[in-house]
Amino acid sequence: MSEIIEPIDKLEPIEDIGGVAQPLLRVDGLTKHFPVRGAWFGAAKTVRAVDDVSFSIAKGETVGIVGESGCGKSTTARLLMHLMPRNAGDIIYDGRQVGRELSLRELRRGMQMVFQDSYASLNPRLTIEESIAFGPKVHGMADAASRHLARELLGKVGLRPENFANRYPHEISGGQRQRVNIARALALSPRLVILDEAVSALDKSVEAQVLNLLVDLKREFGLTYLFISHDLNVVRYISDRVLVMYLGEVVELGPVDSVWDQPAHPYTQALLAAMPSSDPDNRTQVPPISGDPPNPIDPPAGCRFHTRCPFAEPLCGGATPKLTELDGLGHQAACYMAIPGSGHSRAPAARDLHSEAPALS
Amino acid sequence: MSNLVEVNNLNIRFTGERTVHAVNNLSLTLGEGEVLGLLGESGSGKSVTLRALMRLLPKKRTQISGTVRVLGRDVLALDDDALSAFRGQTVSMIFQEPALALDPVYTIGRQIAETVMRHEGKSQHDATARALEMLEVVRIPSAKRRLDAYPHEMSGGMRQRAMIALALACKPKILLADEPTTALDATVQIQILLLLRELQREFGMSVIFVTHDIGVAIEICDRVAVMYAGQIIEQGSLREIVRTPLHPYAKGLLASTVHGAKRGARLETIPGTPPSLDQAPSACSFAPRCAFAQPRCTAALPPDVQVGPNRSARCILVDPATAGA
Numbered sequence: 001m002s003e004i005i006e007p008i009d010k011l012e013p014i015e016d017i018g019g020v021a022q023p024l025l026r027v028d029g030l031t032k033h034f035p036v037r038g039a040w041f042g043a044a045k046t047v048r049a050v051d052d053v054s055f056s057i058a059k060g061e062t063v064g065i066v067g068e069s070g071c072g073k074s075t076t077a078r079l080l081m082h083l084m085p086r087n088a089g090d091i092i093y094d095g096r097q098v099g100r101e102l103s104l105r106e107l108r109r110g111m112q113m114v115f116q117d118s119y120a121s122l123n124p125r126l127t128i129e130e131s132i133a134f135g136p137k138v139h140g141m142a143d144a145a146s147r148h149l150a151r152e153l154l155g156k157v158g159l160r161p162e163n164f165a166n167r168y169p170h171e172i173s174g175g176q177r178q179r180v181n182i183a184r185a186l187a188l189s190p191r192l193v194i195l196d197e198a199v200s201a202l203d204k205s206v207e208a209q210v211l212n213l214l215v216d217l218k219r220e221f222g223l224t225y226l227f228i229s230h231d232l233n234v235v236r237y238i239s240d241r242v243l244v245m246y247l248g249e250v251v252e253l254g255p256v257d258s259v260w261d262q263p264a265h266p267y268t269q270a271l272l273a274a275m276p277s278s279d280p281d282n283r284t285q286v287p288p289i290s291g292d293p294p295n296p297i298d299p300p301a302g303c304r305f306h307t308r309c310p311f312a313e314p315l316c317g318g319a320t321p322k323l324t325e326l327d328g329l330g331h332q333a334a335c336y337m338a339i340p341g342s343g344h345s346r347a348p349a350a351r352d353l354h355s356e357a358p359a360l361s
Numbered sequence: 362m363s364n365l366v367e368v369n370n371l372n373i374r375f376t377g378e379r380t381v382h383a384v385n386n387l388s389l390t391l392g393e394g395e396v397l398g399l400l401g402e403s404g405s406g407k408s409v410t411l412r413a414l415m416r417l418l419p420k421k422r423t424q425i426s427g428t429v430r431v432l433g434r435d436v437l438a439l440d441d442d443a444l445s446a447f448r449g450q451t452v453s454m455i456f457q458e459p460a461l462a463l464d465p466v467y468t469i470g471r472q473i474a475e476t477v478m479r480h481e482g483k484s485q486h487d488a489t490a491r492a493l494e495m496l497e498v499v500r501i502p503s504a505k506r507r508l509d510a511y512p513h514e515m516s517g518g519m520r521q522r523a524m525i526a527l528a529l530a531c532k533p534k535i536l537l538a539d540e541p542t543t544a545l546d547a548t549v550q551i552q553i554l555l556l557l558r559e560l561q562r563e564f565g566m567s568v569i570f571v572t573h574d575i576g577v578a579i580e581i582c583d584r585v586a587v588m589y590a591g592q593i594i595e596q597g598s599l600r601e602i603v604r605t606p607l608h609p610y611a612k613g614l615l616a617s618t619v620h621g622a623k624r625g626a627r628l629e630t631i632p633g634t635p636p637s638l639d640q641a642p643s644a645c646s647f648a649p650r651c652a653f654a655q656p657r658c659t660a661a662l663p664p665d666v667q668v669g670p671n672r673s674a675r676c677i678l679v680d681p682a683t684a685g686a
């Protein structure tokens with residue numbers, strides 16, 4: 001086969017400024033409260049969807065966010081994408097404050113998102129090729145070049161352009177649509193891709209195909225991922241580090257293996273223990289916690305988990321426990337049991353900052 | 362042990378704008394006190410199979426052939442009166458979406474009581490007492506107060522419990538469960554699964570439990586039938602299916618489940634997608650995706666090879682002599 005190989009026009013990724021030592025994304029004190037009308041007399045209430053959330057994502061890293069529905073995962077993602085205003089917090093992309101040193105337009109190129117609903121971000125009246133080419137065109141690429149790029153990307157996500165380029169979103173399967181969404185996100189040459197439950201609607205065998213694809217693309221394009229999912233198995237597989245959220249707050253974060261092997265927050269422990277067994281001879285005997293997650297409208301004071309926590313003590317309903325470093329390796333938990341000298345009966349004794357990291361459990 | 366349910370050669374076809382051969386040559390049995398899992402990906406025919414057992418499919422556009430016997434009775438031949446007694450008293454169903462079972466305009470207590478009055482001819486007083494008892498059985502806190510709650514006033518997990526209370530109110534012999542925990546959060550799902558496991562034992566019910574999640578099947582099933590393109594392609598005990606699947610699709614499905622997979626290692630996948638169901642299968646439906654396919658696989662429908670007493674697989678490679686080992 002002789003084909004003229006011509007270079008594919010691509011948008012240049014936005015420049016790497018701070019080098020590897022500088023996080024690609026730093027989030028500080030991110031907060032989003034939704035006012036809601038109360039049932040009685042229209043009294044104003046507040047959903048504390050995201051409350052003082054801080055974390056960073058290193059270049060080339062995959063950070064996972066887990067937590068049950070309503071804990072604020074999607075709101076966090078939308079705030080990072082600047083799809084809605086926030087109440088407070090700084091979002092810093094590669095050292096540049098978004099909105100000041102980095103324009104929203106530039107941010108859109110540097111950060112892209114894939115949603116759970118594979119239909120949501122595809123215009124039903126555009127062919128797949130047109131959908132993928134749309135973004136680059138908006139950012140100034142010529143029509144022919146953007147179509148060329150779209151076909152190239154279709155190939156990268158495992159869809160033969162000659163079969164798929166001219167089809168419409170409703171003519172392909174959910175798994176194929178999600179591949180198109182990934183191609184569409186990549187068309188702007190982003191460095192960070194936020195995947196919000198991007199594989200959750202897919203059947204298991206298709207989910208595995210898309211996860212493999214994400215791993216390949218990450219390597220090929222040098223991407224950084226923020227991977228949001230309620231599926232703990234998937235998050236463990238794909239993430240380097242993980243944040244656990246409960247009612248709008250980060251209750252634990254750290255390298256995924258430390259968090260899985262030595263979960264420090266009782267909520268993380270319950271979440272992990274709630275995963276169905278994989279061994280017919282070793283079924284789950286007792287549910288790790290009872291009841292449903294409480295309403296995020298006016299959540300409990302103090303530690304938000306104290307209404308369901310088997311270890312709750314009076315101090316837990318007082319002030320909010322701060323995320324506290326556990327091992328000097330980035331594993332942190334927001335629980336009084338993990339804070340030396342907190343006054344919780346299970347907390348380690350107070351220690352001075354220079355002593356060795358305490359052995360956990 | 363006698364079988365409560367015997368399905369033989371069931372074929373279900375939807376006609377209309379498009380023809381869908383949703384269930385093809387399906388046979389299964391359900392024993393006394395047994396929990397059978399129907400495991401498969403979306404569109405494989407799990408819900409349609411369950412609905413057929415309750416005769417819940419749209420009459421006009423559905424063609425059914427084969428036999429469905431429940432407690433020895435021919436379900437496909439029941440008249441309307443017999444059918445309404447059959448539903449609820451003999452067989453009852455719970456769903457992923459409680460909205461399919463619970464009426465939004467009546468309180469939970471009233472719905473359960475009405476069902477008991479209709480099926481068992483109990484007085485309002487006795488029926489209400491049963492409703493309270495059922496809410497306690499499914500461990501709804503402050504059950505007495507909850508009798509007067511409307512479905513929308515309850516959280517997701519509590520609504521699911523209320524639906525289970527309604528389904529079990531007339532002590533059915535058989536419970537059909539269509540992904541009742543799929544939409545729930547992890548910490549709630551495990552509570553509902555363990556509750557169902559306990560109630561199944563306590564009531565001595567037989568259960569057919571539909572799920573796409575192998576982990577869920579592991580928590581609750583005794584036996585598993587794996588579905589693909591409207592057929593059962595393999596069945597066996599839970600342990601056999603989990604540990605030594607025989608059919609290439611069942612093997613692939615289990616292998617591609619991200620369960621403790623090593624980071625960075627490639628996940629096993631099944632290439633391609635399931636076939637369209639616009640024609641009745643005349644070959645192995647999995648052949649286009651199967652790494653072991655050979656001409657024999659597409660020459661005819663592979664036989665359902667009996668491998669053991671309750672074990673079979675629909676694949677030409679499965680050898681009754683060696684597979685059981």
Ligand SMILES: Nc1ncnc2c1ncn2[C@@H]1O[C@H](COP(=O)(O)OP(=O)(O)O)[C@@H](O)[C@H]1O
Nearest residue numbers: 034047049068069070071072073074075076296
């Ligand atoms: N636009 C909105 N208006 C009011 N409340 C909202 C809005 N978006 C989300 N919420 C609420 O914020 C909380 C967090 O939601 P979300 O971020 O979607 O959670 P998750 O993605 O973890 O399931 C929920 O209680 C949700 O109901």
Ligand SMILES: Nc1ncnc2c1ncn2[C@@H]1O[C@H](COP(=O)(O)OP(=O)(O)O)[C@@H](O)[C@H]1O
Nearest residue numbers: 375381383402403404405406407408409410638
């Ligand atoms: N009432 C109906 N009319 C036409 N097609 C239907 C109907 N119900 C289900 N189907 C089709 O039958 C097939 C099997 O569906 P279903 O049993 O719901 O699958 P699942 O295994 O996901 O429960 C699917 O292709 C579905 O689209």
Ligand code: SF4
Nearest residue numbers: 303306309316335336
């Ligand atoms: S701070 Fe108290 S209530 Fe919160 S998780 Fe720790 S022990 Fe439980």
Ligand code: SF4
Nearest residue numbers: 645648651658676677
């Ligand atoms: S019958 Fe043939 S194509 Fe079908 S699963 Fe067996 S080996 Fe594969």
Ligand SMILES: [Mg+2]
Nearest residue numbers: 073074075197
């Ligand atoms: Mg979400």
Ligand SMILES: [Mg+2]
Nearest residue numbers: 407408409539
């Ligand atoms: Mg279904």
